[in-house]
Amino acid sequence: MMFTDDQLALQDAARRFARERLLPRYLQREIDAAFEPGLVQEMGAMGLIGIDLPEQYGGMGASAVTAGIIAEELAYGDFNVSALAVVQSLCGTIVARNGAEELKADWLPRVCRGEATFALSITEPRAGSDATALRLRARKDGDDYVLDGEKASTSFAGQASAYIVFARLGEGTGSSGVTAFLVPATADGLSTTRYRDVGSHASGRGSVFFDGVRISASHRLGAEGRGFTEVMAGFDFSRALIALQCIGAAQASIDEAWAYSAEREAFGGPIAQYQGVTFPLVEGETQIAAARQLAYHALALRDAGQPHTVEAAMIKWFGPRTAFDVIHQCLLTFGHYGWSMDLPHQQRMRDVMGLEIGDGTAQIMKLIVARARVGRAADPKRQAAAA
Structure with a gap:
């Protein structure tokens, strides 16, 4: 592009x-x-x-x-x-x-x-990939809303100034009644914990608890019951950005591996003279270049006002997986030096791995694409009903 x-x-x-x-x-x-x-x-x-x-x-x-x-x-x-x-x-x-x-x-x-800073709170202990299964409750009390429940897997939990929270208003099921709120971190009754994660320690991840948290109606985002629609539209945007995060990290490791291959000597010359060293890096460079183009294509479609759900889902599963594999190969290129916490490849691998899960797993992304191609035939709920 x-x-x-x-x-x-x-x-x-x-x-x-x-x-x-x-x-x-x-x-x-x-x-x-x-x-x-x-x-x-x-x-x-x-x-x-x-x-x-x-x-x-x-x-x-x-x-x-x-x-x-x-x-x-x-x-x-x-x-x-x-x-x-x-x-x-x-x-x-x-x-x-x-x-x-x-x-x-x-x-x-x-x-x-x-x-x-904002943090997004949608995932719950029993509602991850099935984002419509939210249990955090909101009830109206005069001109306010009162929130009770727990959000899980919230990045920047305990660090954010406010949380964009999705709660269920009323007794509906599925996406019915899901409503969005902006909840300041200073709100009475709000508390957080922090997880011990594999990576991304600087950003952190944790649970957010709501114990009778009272929020003014002025802090509601959109109409009642429209929260799920709004967040799903936003994910098409963030999924392409997430892929580019992973691509950026992988590109850093590739650049470092190329430089090392030209400097490191073995058997009388730089290891870059061996195709067993350079070809895997060429393959990684190619894969990252392809992923980059798909990510920017999805964003360009968004800018043009065109549908981009499929492209965003494609790059959301392909980008993190490709980046992880490429960074892994770069780590191996460094040999025993690569197997060290003092070099950044191990950290990039751990950080990228988290986004093979966050904002939608590969399985969910592939299901989105499959449904776009063959419609209800790819819907497991339809197949269960037919049985």
């Missing part, structure tokens, strides 16, 4: 920031399990957060493709910093499209400046 001059300028700024500011501390942020003070505000000052959000709320009104460029470049330096930017774009878009004017004017400029 060809980028405009403005996109190339933004790409260059994000690339320099990622390599000079993020990459040197990638491993340290994992150890600290946190971003260093001031980093998010620094990104906000550079326009690297919420770049796709409307200008009136502090964003640049940039295209989805431009948001993808930023996500990929940031992930080259630090996968988890890029994840923060992706989550702000996803949640910020939900707020911008569905929030009351006063709510948008309060929250979105602060998010774009890096002074506040």
Whole structure:
């Protein structure tokens, strides 16, 4: 895909920031399990957060493709910093499209400046891939809503300034009654825990508990019962961005492996002279290039107002898996040096692996594509009913 001059300028700024500011501390942020003070505000000052959000709320009104460029470049330096930017774009878009004017004017400029952050809370202990099986309850009480229940697997739990929460209003089933709310982290009755995960320690993941959390009706996002529709539309956007996160991380490992193959000597010369070393890297470079094109194609379709659910689902399963395999091969290229916590390949593998699960597993993504191709014949509920 060809980028405009403005996109190339933004790409260059994000690339320099990622390599000079993020990459040197990638491993340290994992150890600290946190971003260093001031980093998010620094990104906000550079326009690297919420770049796709409307200008009136502090964003640049940039295209989805431009948001993808930023996500990929940031992930080259630090996968988890890029994840923060992706989550702000996803949640910020939900707020911008569905929030009351006063709510948008309060929250979105602060998010774009890096002074506040959102987290998305949809998954529950018994509702992962089946996002319609939500049990967190919302009930009306005068002009307020009261939330009770638990959300699981929330990235940035305990760190975010507010949570975009999806709860069931009433006694419906499926997507019926699912309603979205913006819940400040300071709300009475809200508490969080943090998981001990395989990777992505800097961004973190945990549960969010709601014990009689009272939220003003002004914090409802969209109409009652429309929450599920809104979040599903947002996932088509975030899935392509997630793939580009993984691609950015894989590209960093490939570049490092190429440099090492030219420097490392064995049997009287650089190991790059051996096809057994270079061909796997060529294959990885090719696979990543193909994944990159599909990701930007999905985002370009979004910018053109065209359907892109299938393309987003394709790249959501293909991008993380491909990136994991490529990073693994890069680790092996370094030999016994690669088998070290002091090099970043092991961390990139662990970080990327998390997104083989988050925002939709490969199985769910493939089911979306299959249903688009053969309709109800690929629907397991239909087959069960027929039996």
